[in-house]
Amino acid sequence: MKRLRSMTGFAEACAEENGWVVRAGVRSVNHRYLDLQAHLPEGLEALESIAQRMVRGRVRRGHLDVFVRVESMAAEVVRVNRPAAESYLKTARELAKDFGLAAEPDVGAILRLPGVVDASGAATAGASEQIAGVFERALAEALDRLDRMRAEEGARLGRDLVSMTSRLLEDVGKIQGLGEKARAGFLGRLRERIRELAADIAIEPGRLAQEAALLATRSDTTEESTRLLSHLEQFARLLDAGGEAGKKLDFLCQEMQREVNTTLAKTPALGPDGIEITRFALAVKAEIEKLKEQVQNIE
Numbered sequence: 001m002k003r004l005r006s007m008t009g010f011a012e013a014c015a016e017e018n019g020w021v022v023r024a025g026v027r028s029v030n031h032r033y034l035d036l037q038a039h040l041p042e043g044l045e046a047l048e049s050i051a052q053r054m055v056r057g058r059v060r061r062g063h064l065d066v067f068v069r070v071e072s073m074a075a076e077v078v079r080v081n082r083p084a085a086e087s088y089l090k091t092a093r094e095l096a097k098d099f100g101l102a103a104e105p106d107v108g109a110i111l112r113l114p115g116v117v118d119a120s121g122a123a124t125a126g127a128s129e130q131i132a133g134v135f136e137r138a139l140a141e142a143l144d145r146l147d148r149m150r151a152e153e154g155a156r157l158g159r160d161l162v163s164m165t166s167r168l169l170e171d172v173g174k175i176q177g178l179g180e181k182a183r184a185g186f187l188g189r190l191r192e193r194i195r196e197l198a199a200d201i202a203i204e205p206g207r208l209a210q211e212a213a214l215l216a217t218r219s220d221t222t223e224e225s226t227r228l229l230s231h232l233e234q235f236a237r238l239l240d241a242g243g244e245a246g247k248k249l250d251f252l253c254q255e256m257q258r259e260v261n262t263t264l265a266k267t268p269a270l271g272p273d274g275i276e277i278t279r280f281a282l283a284v285k286a287e288i289e290k291l292k293e294q295v296q297n298i299e
Helices: 046-054 082-098 107-110 125-197 204-216 222-239 245-297
Strands: 008-017 020-029 034-039 062-074
Touching: 008 125, 020 125, 034 046, 046 062, 046 125, 062 125, 082 107, 125 222, 125 245, 222 245
Parallel strands: 034 062
Antiparallel strands: 008 020, 020 062
């Protein structure tokens, strides 16, 4: 049986080769479709195509952010853009003079300004190719860890959903039983009311029976209860089968919400029995909303 997988998780991994250290992190949250955003160091935009290929081969749904950090163990990898640094320094000194400040500019702060230091070490095509290989290894390990985390979370969600489905089956079964009882009581009250209204009025028996049947149908919750039970049984089968069931489970939740809303619309005409049905139906409605909320996290 395939496992359910959550769309929520975080994992990271590190790979090292040829003097390069690459750290890859992946964060995933729920989304209707697969949406990937790669956050890459400047000069390494080519890694996005690798990230797209690898993620799409492993993940079907969810919003994923891929974070990449590249470091080099070689000392010469840090290069200072002297013209940019001199420009910042000159501007800082001019501002200090204009405002009457005696302090010298902070060189450390200048080195942190955009464009002053290039520590990516990826200026050459050869370096980019080396980094790409290390990145693939790091991202593959991060995706493995993410997959395990999503599977563990999916298993927990699955257990919760099975428990919720069992409770719903019990409550809908009670609604079905109460509906049968309420239908008999409703028909009895309807016959009595018709006798009272038609005591002094000549009404065609066939037409009277037709109108009575129509009223009874509009107040009968049997069909809704039957469909609710069917949807819940199908929901349970999808949970048992596992795999990419999120969209199907979400659709079934919508259908169940529709049936319980129709049930609630019919109960006012059922008298005292309808009050009891309403109580259970409201509990079912609340539980289905919780069910739907949990399903949003399943791939």
